[in-house]
Amino acid sequence: MKYYFAPMEGITGYIYRNVHRRHFPEIDRYYMPFISAHASHSMKHKEKEDIRPANNAGLFAVPQVLTKNAEDFAWTVRELCDLGYREVNLNLGCPSPTVTTKGRGAAFLGRPEELREFFSRSFELIGKDTPEMKISVKTRLGTEDPNEIHDLIRLYNEFPICEVIVHARTLREMYEGEAHTGVFASILSESVHPLVYNGNIYRSEEAARLEEQFDGASGMMIGRGLLRNPALVREIRGGERLQMHELASFHRQLFEAYRDVLPGPKPVLARMKELWWYMSMLFEDREYVLKKVRRAKTLTDMEIVSERIFMEQPFADEGGEV
Numbered sequence: 001m002k003y004y005f006a007p008m009e010g011i012t013g014y015i016y017r018n019v020h021r022r023h024f025p026e027i028d029r030y031y032m033p034f035i036s037a038h039a040s041h042s043m044k045h046k047e048k049e050d051i052r053p054a055n056n057a058g059l060f061a062v063p064q065v066l067t068k069n070a071e072d073f074a075w076t077v078r079e080l081c082d083l084g085y086r087e088v089n090l091n092l093g094c095p096s097p098t099v100t101t102k103g104r105g106a107a108f109l110g111r112p113e114e115l116r117e118f119f120s121r122s123f124e125l126i127g128k129d130t131p132e133m134k135i136s137v138k139t140r141l142g143t144e145d146p147n148e149i150h151d152l153i154r155l156y157n158e159f160p161i162c163e164v165i166v167h168a169r170t171l172r173e174m175y176e177g178e179a180h181t182g183v184f185a186s187i188l189s190e191s192v193h194p195l196v197y198n199g200n201i202y203r204s205e206e207a208a209r210l211e212e213q214f215d216g217a218s219g220m221m222i223g224r225g226l227l228r229n230p231a232l233v234r235e236i237r238g239g240e241r242l243q244m245h246e247l248a249s250f251h252r253q254l255f256e257a258y259r260d261v262l263p264g265p266k267p268v269l270a271r272m273k274e275l276w277w278y279m280s281m282l283f284e285d286r287e288y289v290l291k292k293v294r295r296a297k298t299l300t301d302m303e304i305v306s307e308r309i310f311m312e313q314p315f316a317d318e319g320g321e322v
Helices: 014-023 045-051 070-082 105-110 112-129 146-156 181-187 204-213 224-228 232-236 244-261 265-282 286-294 299-312
Strands: 002-005 029-031 064-066 087-092 134-140 163-167 195-198 219-222
Touching: 014 244, 064 070, 070 087, 070 112, 087 105, 105 112, 105 134, 112 134, 112 146, 134 146, 146 163, 146 181, 181 195, 181 204, 204 219, 204 232, 219 224, 224 232, 224 265, 244 265, 244 299, 265 286, 265 299, 286 299
Parallel strands: 002 029, 002 219, 064 087, 087 134, 134 163, 163 195, 195 219
Antiparallel strands: none
């Protein structure tokens, strides 16, 4: 079973990916936070930096594109192909209102005929300009009803998609409630494309159960579970549980990398506090950890608070090993 690191906007950029890879090299592929394809046929500086090959050396990193326009998509694919990438992932899964109100991301799933036309035109253009490029898709089960996925799978089957990654919730459900694992299992025999499961994998025991349930799936994608426990895939594959000293070392290197690259202390603090929201779930007294982290006003504060947490706060029973 392959394991992919899901793209998490604002967190899993190239700085995070590189530090994570150095400490926890078990990930098969990292998917990049999405690039917004625009009619201006240009990219933001942040997007260019994230996809720059030199910033992803040694990683199997896959760019993701967000769009509902075939010409804009094909242009972006061509730019990525020129940089040496050979797979692009189309984002049909983002449920954020800032995306869906514009008809992109998971909202596109609610207009299947437009989506079919988009794929037809996109593959026509890509086939002419960049035939070597593979296109994968990140989707949800639908917009309102999980069973919409059956019609969507039939739609995807019409096109030369290399892989379909399925977040097992609808647009309406966002990230709430249990993922529909049974619905995902039911489409494994319906798809002509390899299917990857995504949704609510936080512990190795959960992954083992899902691997057994999803006989025939090509992989699993994990996002929040890996932000919480960066050694999760190692644990899933039978390796040792996360050690406190490993988490501390990972945190220190990530903190230093952000300080070296980001423009000033404010964005560094914001990144680290967002990451601590996930990592705090590992600790026995999560509320205490979060309270201390939130009170950090300077980089020095954050450094001192973090070191004290690693020295004084034990992991919860389901966390790693002290």
